Amino acid sequence: MRSRREQLMAALTILPSIALLGIFVYGFIGNSIHMSTTDWGQEAAMSLTPNIQSVGMDNYRDLFTGFLNVRFRQDLVNMFFFTLLFVGLSLLIGLFLATLIDQLIWGETFFRTVFLYPMSLSMVVTGTIWRWILQPRGGINILPTLIGLPPGEFLWLSSRTQTLVFDWSHIFHYICLILLIAVAVSTYGQWRRRENKNLARKLVLCAVLMGIFLSGILTRIGLLNFPEAHGFNEALWGVVLAAVWQMSGYTMALYLAGLRTIPHELREAARVDGGSEFQIYRYVDLPLLKPITASAIVILGHIALKIFDLIFAIAGPDHYPTSMPAITMFLKTFRGNELAVGSGIGVILFLIVSLLIVPYLVVSFREE
């Protein structure tokens, strides 16, 4: 048992850190939220004692519906597709690399080192390198000519082509559709595993979402009174490629660590029962890797949602097709002096990332 005096010393030791984090994290987030509801900007931005007025939710309304903020809305769409592709491909490739390395006869350390190496680089370095490799008439596109084929034509970063185009006015409709798909997939998985906990509740949720989607109620709550097309910018493929090159080694390292913790007895038992190597992988290894997949989705997801440096270096902050909310936040704040709007975008990013991080932290720390 420690004495009262030591308890006091312990408390005093962590006090500075707690105070610093309290101010720099929670205090500043609170300040950002507050400032995002003001008209702080332009000439008031430079003054040390600015004269600012409260404008309520106007900045947010303007970001989501204002005619001039069309770029921010495309940023959100870019962020969505980039996150989906980057996380999905990093998981698949990382799992594949980990499985491959687990089978190797020799050189495991060498291959692990090579695949993980890009992660030790700065995103700025990665962006600079890939900006050169993805030149429309060079790099990857002329690789086929080395073996006598015609050069590739794909515009990795500069393409202006947009696919999966939808009307922003109906964004609620599409969010509802995405939720429906997510809930339906999880419900189906649960049903197949014959877990009946909450199954009925989920089915009802599915039915409600389906009803809303089919009845088109949300379509009539148009967000804008003009149609506005957004979609998947093909130029994002270049960014996805560079980001997956950088981070797939990370998922590989996570999965490899996971494969190494699976007890040999478990695999032996499956082998004795007549399981083939593939069956052991499918029914013993993969299910045990699920918690790692969850961690990796959270870590990679939060990196993807706030991506800034890679975009800045690979295509520059002024390139619309690959822009992201973090880029527009930077431009609005530091070039446009629109500090209130910049804070607002920061708060929106904070809320989106929190949706991912808070459940993860709650689960992780509850386990302790």
Place this chain on the structure above:
Amino acid sequence: MKSRGILGVSAQILATLLAIVYLVPIYMTVVTSLKAPGEISLVSAWELPSSINWAGYVVAWERFAPNLRNSFVLAIGATLISAIMGSLNGYVLSKYRFPGAKIVMPLIVFGMFIPYQSVLVPLFRFMQKTGLYGGLPGLILVHVVYGLPITTLLFRSFYHEIPNELLDASSIDGAGFFGIFRYLILPLSGPPFLVVCIWQFTQIWNEFLFAVTLTRPSSQPITVALANLAGGQAVSWNLPMAGSVLAALPTTIIYVLLGRYFVRGLLAGALKG
């Protein structure tokens, strides 16, 4: 599980091919950085230089030497301070109980996941008002504060492994709060310090957002200088490629020599890993 036979051999071949694919960008970078500006063209991008030309490195070094110096001061300073503070925090949070301890740790760790855009405007104003804006001391402070969550988390999980009985024994021998830290905890902290310092150094060296928004040109770290150079289209490509090599060199050396510790930091940062 080691495979023999056909499966093992085909895995070996496939891994070799993939390793080549992963190294292709590195090859392109080094090859381009060693070419004379006149020899660089999109069509011959994959070819080796006809003769090795160091001009890219000479110019990049002249241009980037002050930024590299800034990066070293920043990364070493912020790494050491955040590691020492993290070590003390980890000691307290793993070995002492106090009211609210359960909620403190998740609140601290949350700080490493937030998008820094959500604190950037108040941070920028704070730096201006305190006169810290623009220089390296201010940037060091920022990296120390936002580095505290990960350093505290890593040290805390390392110190959990030290049996409490050892601490009780030292207590009985008369060691106080700092005595236990100095004579029991610190001597056992070599590997965790290595893991934390390697992780922090790499992160801070590679960081860009704070660097580009909170420093004046004379204090800019290498990442900002490199991004500015590559953003200007007029330069010949051997220069940004040589700059990339210079910017990547310190973290590459650490990774190659001490990769084992880098991986440990990376796994511990994933909480459950």
